[in-house]
Amino acid sequence: MKIDELNVDEHYGEIGEVVSDEQKRRGVLIHAFQKIQKEHNYLPEDQLKELSEKLNIPLSEVYGAASFYKHFYFKPRGKNIVCVCVGTACHVRGASKVLEKLEEEFGVKEGETAPDKSMTLETVGCVGCCGLAPVVTVNEEVVGELTPHKMKEIIEKIKE
Ligand code: FES
Incomplete structure (x- = not known):
């Protein structure tokens, strides 16, 4: 996934007007994890770092959010x-x-x-x-x- 192409606002539509910028940025994390994992079969560190920079969310919090869910992986998985x-x-x-x-x-x-x-x-x-x-x-x-x-x-x- 090209992190640069991640458009935070497009996920919110009308409701975006009542959601703060920070909530929007945090709210797209799961969607981004799903896209990254679909492409790589796991969540590569470089992609998470890029995501952290793009969304201005500390890397530790990005990892914290991903590790909360059992179905996100941090190591390459088999075919x-x-x-x-x-x-x-x-x-x-x-x-x-x-x-x-x-x-x-x-x-x-x-x-x-x-x-x-x-x-x-x-x-x-x-x-x-x-x-x-x-x-x-x-x-x-x-x-x-x-x-x-x-x-x-x-x-x-x-x-x-
Ligand atoms: S113990 Fe239930 S399917 Fe194996």
Whole structure:
């Protein structure tokens, strides 16, 4: 995202008349974070610095606002986001083995991105499909009743 092109006033329309300049500048932060992350897959430091200067908001506050939301990231993320469910049902049905297998195959630990950026490995408490345990999500897709064969397919697809 070109921070220079960020037009603070255009986001407010008529309501802009009753909103202070400072409120307007702070109010566009989330929108800017979304655009930056969409383009880079995370929030690069140089972009946040530029944003801080453009909006005249201290960098610490820019980081503070972004880190409040779980879905903004400060490190590059992989092309695929693989999330292993480690909730009770999945734990009982072998989630730790699933996690170990993925860590071993991609040379990562939970929360890390593979060196080739093919994937980022995450965990989650429950995805609401306990009857299908053990479960992983690959991007938007839920894969349940994992078997070694399904794991192999997931791994091969990511490595393609
Ligand atoms: S515990 Fe894994 S889907 Fe609920």
